[in-house]
Amino acid sequence: MENLAEIWPQIVMNGLVLGAVYTLLALGLALIFSIMRVVNIAHADLYMLGGVLTYFLFGQWHLNYFLTLIIVVACLAVAGAVSERFLFRRLRGTGLAGPLILSLGLSFFIRGATLVSFGERERGIPSPVTGVISIGGVSFGTERLVVMIVSLVLIVGLFYFIAKVKSGQAMRALAQDAEAAYLQGIDINQISMLAFAISIALAGLAGALLAPIFVVGYAIGAPLILKLFIIVVLGGLGSLPGAVAGGFLIGFVEAASFTLFSGKLSYLAIFAVMLIVFLIRPQGLMGKAELQ
Amino acid sequence: MKNFRLLAIIVLLVLFVLVIPILFRNDNYILHVFIMASEISIVALTVRLMYITGEFTFGQVAFVMFGAYSSALLATKAGVPFWVALPMAGILSALFALVIGFPVLRLKGTYFAILTLIIAEVMCQAARVWDFVGGDTGLENLPRPDAIHIGTFTLIPEFTAIDKLPYYYLIAFLLILTIVVFRRIDRSPLGATFRAIQQNDTLAASIGINVRWHRILVFSISAFFCGLVGSFYAHYMTVFYPRSFSVWDSITYVLYAFLGGIGYLGGPILGSFGMIWLWEFMHPIQKFQPMIFAGAIVMVILFLPGGLFSLEKFLPSVAAQIGKMSGPLGKKLRRN
Numbered sequence: 001m002e003n004l005a006e007i008w009p010q011i012v013m014n015g016l017v018l019g020a021v022y023t024l025l026a027l028g029l030a031l032i033f034s035i036m037r038v039v040n041i042a043h044a045d046l047y048m049l050g051g052v053l054t055y056f057l058f059g060q061w062h063l064n065y066f067l068t069l070i071i072v073v074a075c076l077a078v079a080g081a082v083s084e085r086f087l088f089r090r091l092r093g094t095g096l097a098g099p100l101i102l103s104l105g106l107s108f109f110i111r112g113a114t115l116v117s118f119g120e121r122e123r124g125i126p127s128p129v130t131g132v133i134s135i136g137g138v139s140f141g142t143e144r145l146v147v148m149i150v151s152l153v154l155i156v157g158l159f160y161f162i163a164k165v166k167s168g169q170a171m172r173a174l175a176q177d178a179e180a181a182y183l184q185g186i187d188i189n190q191i192s193m194l195a196f197a198i199s200i201a202l203a204g205l206a207g208a209l210l211a212p213i214f215v216v217g218y219a220i221g222a223p224l225i226l227k228l229f230i231i232v233v234l235g236g237l238g239s240l241p242g243a244v245a246g247g248f249l250i251g252f253v254e255a256a257s258f259t260l261f262s263g264k265l266s267y268l269a270i271f272a273v274m275l276i277v278f279l280i281r282p283q284g285l286m287g288k289a290e291l292q
Numbered sequence: 293m294k295n296f297r298l299l300a301i302i303v304l305l306v307l308f309v310l311v312i313p314i315l316f317r318n319d320n321y322i323l324h325v326f327i328m329a330s331e332i333s334i335v336a337l338t339v340r341l342m343y344i345t346g347e348f349t350f351g352q353v354a355f356v357m358f359g360a361y362s363s364a365l366l367a368t369k370a371g372v373p374f375w376v377a378l379p380m381a382g383i384l385s386a387l388f389a390l391v392i393g394f395p396v397l398r399l400k401g402t403y404f405a406i407l408t409l410i411i412a413e414v415m416c417q418a419a420r421v422w423d424f425v426g427g428d429t430g431l432e433n434l435p436r437p438d439a440i441h442i443g444t445f446t447l448i449p450e451f452t453a454i455d456k457l458p459y460y461y462l463i464a465f466l467l468i469l470t471i472v473v474f475r476r477i478d479r480s481p482l483g484a485t486f487r488a489i490q491q492n493d494t495l496a497a498s499i500g501i502n503v504r505w506h507r508i509l510v511f512s513i514s515a516f517f518c519g520l521v522g523s524f525y526a527h528y529m530t531v532f533y534p535r536s537f538s539v540w541d542s543i544t545y546v547l548y549a550f551l552g553g554i555g556y557l558g559g560p561i562l563g564s565f566g567m568i569w570l571w572e573f574m575h576p577i578q579k580f581q582p583m584i585f586a587g588a589i590v591m592v593i594l595f596l597p598g599g600l601f602s603l604e605k606f607l608p609s610v611a612a613q614i615g616k617m618s619g620p621l622g623k624k625l626r627r628n
Contacts, residue, residue, distance in 0.1 A: 033402075037402075039402060039405075041543075087590070087594065091594070091597070096348070096401070096402060098597055101546075101551070101589065101593045102590060102593050102594070104543060104547060105587075105589030106586070107586075108585060108589065109582075109583055109586035109590065112581070112582030112586055113583055115579075116579055116580065116583065222540065226409070226410070226413055229410065233406050233407065233410070237402055237406075267417050268417055271413075271414045271417070274410065278395075278407070279395070282395075282398055282399055282403075
């Protein structure tokens with residue numbers, strides 16, 4: 001470990017990139033859980049779908065990258081709104097299991113459809129942003145820097161939306177007490193649909209942003225969703241600040257253990273951190289527990 | 293109606309233990325699918341047992357895995373015969389559930405569900421890096437169940453790779469055992485206690501039910517049966533890897549239990565056999581297999597929220613139709 005001084009900026013950078021992206025994904029998951037009590041297993045598959053769309057639009061048909069991002073966000077926002085309107089709304093108030101099984105069905109469907117149209121192979125996408133930036137003698141890929149900054153902006157934007165914009169405030173009200181919110185004249189249907197659209201558009205956008213850095217394949221959602229669950233539970237279920245804390249914590253642990261140990265152990269390190277947190281705070285970092 | 297139900301159970305039992313084995317005596321593929329479906333039915337039934345106390349668990353694969361590893365290690369490292377290792381695997385899994393149940397069952401609801409999912413994943417990942425249990429390559433060359441002879445009488449025949457029939461009967465026995473035990477639990481005061489906890493655990497605690505202890509008890513009972521399945525799996529396949537027990541298997545158990553109808557004892561069994569055979573029937577259109585499977589899941593959960601078994605409520609009208617028929621069967625059904 002004599003070169004620790006050399007690799008730590010790399011760890012910090014990778015931790016920030018991973019943390020920002022995990023947070024972006026976990027926020028979407030936490031948002032719809034807090035509002036609608038839906039544990040969306042398909043969330044990571046929608047991230048994958050964003051990557052696959054980017055592969056076709058940008059990698060194959062050579063559209064402008066920013067146009068691609070806009071199209072991906074629009075498509076997934078519509079998909080989210082439609083799935084809420086026609087699928088999840090029917091199961092509202094039936095408990096945890098129904099929506100969960102439904103999202104599992106959707107997850108299998110998205111994977112199956114991708115398998116048919118995209119094939120089994122994992123593919124890469126040429127990078128839209130290239131080059132290296134050197135800060136204080138340490139060099140970072142511009143691409144990662146861009147992804148990190150965009151993610152951070154989106155995270156801040158989401159928090160601003162929830163805190164200041166009227167429909168965002170309505171979401172918070174719904175999360176706190178759906179009945180009271182309804183009595184105040186908040187349209188549960190409309191707000192739920194909006195929350196779903198935002199959550200899934202963010203997942204798709206994360207997929208589109210990360211597609212040039214990682215590979216795209218029909219199965220990349222499966223390991224990711226477990227990590228997202230860990231993050232959301234670590235932070236406290238349904239807590240948005242908790243999702244940020246969990247996202248960055250796991251991002252840094254993964255980046256550090258990946259650089260210091262091997263890949264296999266990095267996965268176990270995440271669980272080690274999680275177990276420690278759970279022994280001390282079973283309800284997660286910022287959650288109110290369903291303790292008995 | 294009661295006679296009708298009894299008739300249905302007898303018909304299914306005869307089909308399961310006599311007609312299918314005789315009909316498909318030499319068709320190893322069909323027997324294999326039935327064996328897998330029976331295994332999964334048992335685990336799906338344990339998911340239902342947990343659900344009776346109001347919890348749903350994604351961690352059952354951890355106990356299947358624990359059973360498989362303990363049985364395989366007992367057999368290979370200590371030379372324990374299969375017929376001893378099988379119940380031992382169940383007991384060890386139950387003890388394991390007891391130990392992890394104390395901290396884990398402090399949580400409930402979504403926390404508990406996701407935590408069990410994560411525990412299953414941790415165990416799978418830990419087994420991949422732990423060399424004592426075979427690491428990533430797993431365990432292989434596991435012994436098959438031994439034959440037992442009493443004098444000249446063969447109590448249990450030879451288990452071989454080419455003949456799946458002994459395995460079929462072994463898992464059929466385990467499945468029927470599970471059903472009988474769970475039915476007894478359902479109808480016992482213990483089952484009533486579990487349901488009281490499901491309905492309102494605070495109220496249950498206030499009338500003197502030790503909620504935590506009952507949760508741990510049901511966790512251990514379900515782990516026992518998962519352990520048996522794990523042991524069977526190990527000595528049936530004779531080789532397995534940590535990744536044979538992924539959390540996606542665990543998710544599938546929950547899926548089958550709910551699609552079949554978690555409110556009914558027959559639900560998880562119907563769900564497992566139904567969905568597994570649906571999957572197998574779609575082999576000719578392999579490309580679209582996952583999509584159609586997923587479509588079926590979405591349709592069932594949207595239009596039959598009580599699961600496939602909730603179609604049962606239409607049975608009286610079907611029976612009435614049959615009742616209009618002439619003949620002794622019609623007369624008998626009409627009387628009920």
